[in-house]
Amino acid sequence: MRKKIIQLQSKIASAVRVKNLGKTFQNQEVLNGLSLEILPGKIFALMGPSGCGKTTLLRLIAGLEKPDWGEIYLKGKLVSSPNNCIAPNRRSLSMVFQDLALWPHMTIRQHLDFGLNRKKYKRNSKRQRIEELLGLVHLGNSDAYPHQLSGGQKQRLAIARALASDPEILLLDEPLSNLDVQLKQTLIKELKNVSRHLGITILYVTHQPEEAAYLGDYIATVEHGCISAVYSPVDFIKQQKILWEPDQLCGDISGPHPASRQSVHPMPASHSTPNQ
Secondary structure (H helix, E strand, O other), X not given: OHHHHHHHHHOOOOOEEEEEEEEXXXXXXXXXXXXXXXOOOOEEEEEOOOOOOHHHHHHHHHOOOOOOEEEEEEOOEEEEEOOEEOOHHHOOEXXXXXXXXXXXXXXXXXXXXXXXXXXXXXXXXXHHHHHHHHHHOOOOOOOOOXXXXXXXXXXXHHHHHHHOOOOOEEEEEOOOOOOOHHHHHHHHHHHXXXXXXXXXXXXXXXXXXXXXXXXXXXXXXXXXXXXXXXXXHHHHHHHXXXXXXXXXXXXXXXXXXXXXXXXXXXXXXXXXXXXX
């Protein structure tokens, strides 16, 4: 049965495919032959310690950095290689940074208005779309400024702003790292619901195994600049010895990832801010 599931899933075109990616900074290898595959509409949680290259991978997928070797494909299209790098605004993706990068001089509504897809939403439909986004992430008082928001509200605003451009892929760089456990679990459930409602593909980076298990349809661990293993949520919980009740699990446990439990061997040897 497991073999059939793997064959079925492997026929689905990848939303994100990273192939033998490498990146160095100041002669230090950060990524060393990293490869991964994310299926459309799935949440892929990437877990590893600080400094293992998780954020660098997100920045490379977003087009904010250029790889030294390897390739990145989005929906089968080559978007990054040492000789080719498509601009971030042409990748149909959004990224939420760890520090959220909210703009202190703009209200909630102004944040969302700035992020809207200008070609898709004209003047008459802007207000409706903003209200939809506010409802999706459970935010009220759209005239509030970031300094007037709680930690959870700031997280919701950052996610809503990222969704305003209608991306097909959402990159999340430890956006919940500074929240208490109860609020974190609430926001993870809401993020899961957003993913299911919109059918969006999510790559979620964390160093917390509980976040990865709670949110991910699949969980990959990163060691020494490459993927060491890929797990289903159930297998990951057993491997990490996470003591949670079954109904707390949010991930899709219907079957393994195409690369489940396969190691990936190494290859040999700015936030944009509107004007104030």
